[in-house]
Amino acid sequence: MxxxxxxxxxxxxxxxxxxxxxxxxxxxxxxxxxxxxxxxxxxxxxAKGPADFGMPVPTPEPSLPEGADAFNPxxxxxxxxxxxxxxxxxxxxxxxxxxxxxxxxxxxxxxxxxxxxxxxxxxxxxxxxxxxxxxxxxxxxxxxxxxxxxxxxxxxxxxxxxxxPIAINRTEAWWLGPNKGTAGTVISVYGRNLARSNGTSLSYLYIKPPGASGSYVKPSAVNPFKVDFAIPDMPAGNYEVWVHNTHGGRFGWSGPLRLDVLARSPWADQKNNLLDVKRFGAVGDGTADDTAALQRALEAAKNAAPATIHFPAGTYRITSFLTAPANVGWVGDGMNTTEIRLDRSIDHSMIEIAGENVQFEGLALNANRNTGKQVLMQVSSAENLRIASAKLNAWGVAALQANGASGLSISDSELVENGSFYGSSRQVFLSGNKFRMTGYGESVAALWGGRDFSMVGNELSNADESRDDGHGIGRFFVGQAQFGSISNLYWGNNTSLNAAPHDCDKVDCNKGEQICFEMVGSKIKSDFVKATADTVSFKTLSDLGDVTPGGQDLVIVGGRGAGQHRHIVSSADSTVTLDAPWNVIPDRTSRFALAATASKVAIYNNKFDGRSSYSQHDSDSTSVLLYGNVYDAVVDSNRISRMRHGMMTIALDSTRGLAPYFLQYSNNTVSDSNSGLYVGTTFAESGKPGIWGGLGNIYRNNRFENLAHIGVEYETWTHDGSDYNGTVFERNSFKNVPYGFIEAYQLMWTYDGRFKAAPGSHSMKVNTILHKNDFDRGSATDDGSVGFVTLHPSNSWLNIGSTWTDFASGNDGPVAPKALPN
Structure with missing residues (x-):
């Protein structure tokens, strides 16, 4: 039978x-x-179950969430x-x-x-x-x-x-933060396709001990890239967190993420042992020197830890730096009523964090421009640092130097600063803060080789626009490759205002990208020997370089298996071992790059605002710049205005790799800007054929309105290699724009509509798909307007239902191919 x-x-x-x-x-x-x-x-x-397809499922397998789709492949x-x-x-x-x-x-x-x-x-x-x-x-x-x-x-x-088979729209849980906490701690799961129909109402979380049954936990907030929940009352131990977006039935589970449920908070009992600084002789009148009294209080708290030092309302004047001992909290009566003010130039950080489990709450730390070039707070490799409802006034310098920290939370605070360096830190959470930039500060946050980084509900503005030194250059974040790969990054519900360089005579205007990835650390590896499912052997690994906090990835940039990247977890005897098996095992045709990469990035529902000078090409103001080795990044549902470029994707020198693969820009709105979308290969004069510059990048359902220049700048450069393949522009809408879709040479510096082809060799655009886009000149000037133009006939296109309306020329779109694909 x-x-x-x-x-x-x-x-x-x-x-x-x-x-x-x-x-x-x-x-x-x-x-x-x-x-x-x-x-x-x-x-x-x-199919008997998800295991038939190599898909994860909790063990033992629970009943599906209520309302989950039937799915019987x-x-x-x-x-x-x-x-x-x-x-x-x-x-x-x-x-x-x-x-x-x-x-x-x-x-x-x-x-x-x-x-x-x-x-x-x-x-x-x-x-x-x-x-x-x-x-x-x-x-x-x-x-x-x-x-x-x-x-x-x-x-x-x-x-x-x-x-x-491959699975489209399956739930993907990337990381968890914080990844430990006590009952009641709010935890966020970050990833992709986390909610039903990529909406904001329905997602299911299942928490279980390894090897045992668990229970569903109701989320407190849901979006496609982040789901929040409070840890229920459960025994201490390590648990698995699974997510289901209701699609795919038994086949729709994410993989598990580890959550450590703690019996006690890292800051437990600190407030049960309260030490008042006035007991140690502090005056707090803004005139007396309270340095010695505060040092006595800190020493007493260190000896009595866990403890909290209480600073009653007042201004506590100090003339030397203070060291924050481990397991001690600093609590004031409010950031606007309790202030610790540095009142002498010391050329040293105002606060040094000496250990773990330190917290600051309800007070202001005012460096008062007396730390020289030193940061206000030197964090180093501290663990479990929490700053809440505090003000850090670091005008002219950085608020924090936090390289190598773990478990760093800054919430509901105000930071007046040039920006902070988080280096290779892990589990960093910045939420509900007001960042007031000074001194042409490079960015609110810089991350090199770190991971598990989240910015939610923050506000970026300039500290005082009436002063030259009261401006930043408009960056929320810069990710760079000096300390290795970075991954697991999220931005949601942040807001910026007037965030771009304001005067090009006084600051480098090749700046202003609000979320900026500059991932340029890579080298081509040409001595392949053999590969298995999760290893690759080369003739030598002498070029692997020094060990960095973020490590490196191995990226296939050409040949068999192109587009894949895997993190290197170990190396020995000229063989690297990878964090996950290849989907397609490489061979001698494959081209490799050893690269510091950025991956697993979600930028969702932010409001990015540049300056009114956007059409003057006075800066590189951009909402999101993905530049170089960036993979698996999603830019979704952001509102963008007054930018030189709304959004940018850039591949670089193919002699080193430097390529963005499988990016998704979707549901964004760009208005009142110079150009809407920049996609191209640039900033290189030579390259290697056979190395891809862009693979599988998708631009979908974005809306562009009132652009002064070009809707899509599809730029080429004068060298071989760094070619784009499988780029998709789908259901994007452009209204009131003089130039619709332009594919030409060095568009970034073309202002007058005189487009040109690249001389000699150029980066190719292969198999570009235009699907149901709408370009409408609208109220933009008609004189010389162009709907579509490509100045490189060797590039290949397919247009399905895209339209160009009311331009002086180029309303027909790409020329149809002589023969359709078989």
Missing amino acids: KVLASILVASLVALTLIGAAVAQRGTGDTVAFLDAALRGAFQAEE PLLRVSKSPPAVAEFSRTADRDEIVSMTGIKLDHSAEFEIFSQAPSAAKGNVTAVNSLRADKTAATVLLPAALPEWSMYLMWPNRNGYRGQ
């Missing part, structure tokens, strides 16, 4: 394929699709031979495009897509052709007939050889 049942199931699947599957060509036409269905007949049965026979998907864009609705890299995904390949309506007992497999494909990459349009906002499984199938 079991054999007969399997045959019946396989037969039904085959009939579904034959009767319902269609192949969608590049034009959107459909034709009957039989061959792949017949090849799949009697090869399929219903067939277990199609998979070949050990190609085709195979190496990397892909993870989020797409029906009638949207998935971009991917892999092997044998060219026009001989078809893609079988399983979907299931939430209320249906069974699903369907639909087969489609790619829109564009070559030996490296392919783009696939999900049919409009699929269920709306579901999880979709997609198998590549080439001449009867079927590869492993």
Whole structure:
């Protein structure tokens, strides 16, 4: 009976394929699709569970969340031979495009897509052709007939050889922060596709001990990239946190994240032992020198720790630096009523953190411009530092130097500063703060080699715009590669105002990118020997360099498996071991870069504001700049105004790699700016063919209004390599813009509409897809306006339903190819 049942199931699947599957060509036409269905007949049965696809599931497996979609995919026979998907864009609705890299995904390949309506007992497999494909990459349009906002499984199938499926819209939990706490502590899960239909109302959290059953916990806040919850009352120990966005049934779980539930807070009992500084002789009248009294109080608190020093309302004048001992809190009566003020030049930090579990609350620390070039607070490698409802006045210098810290929280505070350095710190949370920038400060926060970094609900502005030294240069954040790779980064609900360089005669105006990744630490590795699922061997690792706090990634930048990156966890005998297996194992055709990268980034629902001088090209003001080795970043639902460039993606010198892969910019609004979107290869004069500059980047559902110059700047440069493949511009809207979509040479410095081709060799744009974009000149000037132009005919395009309206020229878009893809 079991054999007969399997045959019946396989037969039904085959009939579904034959009767319902269609192949969608590049034009959107459909034709009957039989061959792949017949090849799949009697090869399929219903999957027993997620393990059949290598997908995670809690053990023991709980009942699904209430309202979870039904999802019962067939277990199609998979070949050990190609085709195979190496990397892909993870989020797409029906009638949207998935971009991917892999092997044998060219026009001989078809893609079988399983979907299931939430209320249906069974699903369907639909087969489609790619829109564009070559030996490296392919783009696939999900049919409009699929269920709306579901999880979709997609198998590549080439001449009867079927590869492993990929899952679109599956829940991805990247990291947890804080990753430890007591009952009642609010924890955030960060990732991608965390909420139903990528909305803000529904997500499920399941918490369990390893190997044992657990329970669902109701979230307190939900968005597609962050879900908050309070730790329930449960025994101390380590737990697994699983997330389900309700799509995909048993197949829709994220992988587990570790949460340590503590019996006691790191700051436990501090407030049970309260020491009043006035008991030690402090006066707090702003005139008396309270240095010695405060030092006596700190020494007493150190000996009695855990303890808290209380500073009653007043101004406590000091003439030397103070050292904060471990397990001691500093508490005042409010940041506007209790102040500790440095009243003598000391050329030293005002506060030094000497140990763990220190906190400051309800007071102001005023460096009073007396630390020379030193920061207000020297944190070093402190653990569990908490600053809440405090004011740090560090005018002219940084508020904190926190390299190597762990568990750093700053909330509901005001920081007047040139910006702070967080270096290789981990588990850093900045929330609800007001950052007032001074001294042309580089950025609110700089991170080199760190990870687990979150900024939520902060405000960035200039400290005093009537003074030259009362301005910053407009940066919330700069991530750089000096200390290795950075990962697990989130920005949500932050606001900036007048955030850009204000006077180019006084400050370097090649600045002003509000979220700025400058990931330029990499080198090409050309001595490949062999690879396994999670290792790669080279002739030598002498060029691996010194060990850095963030470590390095191995990125496949060309050849077999291009687009993949893995973190190096160890190296020995010329072999590196990686943190996860390759989806496509590299071979001698593969090109590698040893790189410090940025990855797992979400920038969501922020309001970024530049300056009114945006159209004068006086700065590099940009809401988000992803520059160099940036992967798996999502920029979504941000409101952007008064920028020179609304958003930017930049690949660099292909002699070293330096390439952004699989980025997603979606649902953003850019208004009253110079140009809307910059995508290109720049700042290099030479390159190596065969090394990709951009792979699989998606620009979807963004709205651009009232632009002074160009809607999309698609820039080329004068060198080989750093080519883009599988770039998708989808359902973007442009209104009131004189130049719509321009692909030309050095557009960043073109102001007058006189576009030109690159002389000699140039970076290529391959298989670019334009899908249902709308470019409307609107009220912009008509004189010389251009809707679409490409000045490099060798580049390849496909336009599906994009329109250009009322431009003086270029209203026809890209020239249609002579033949559609097979």
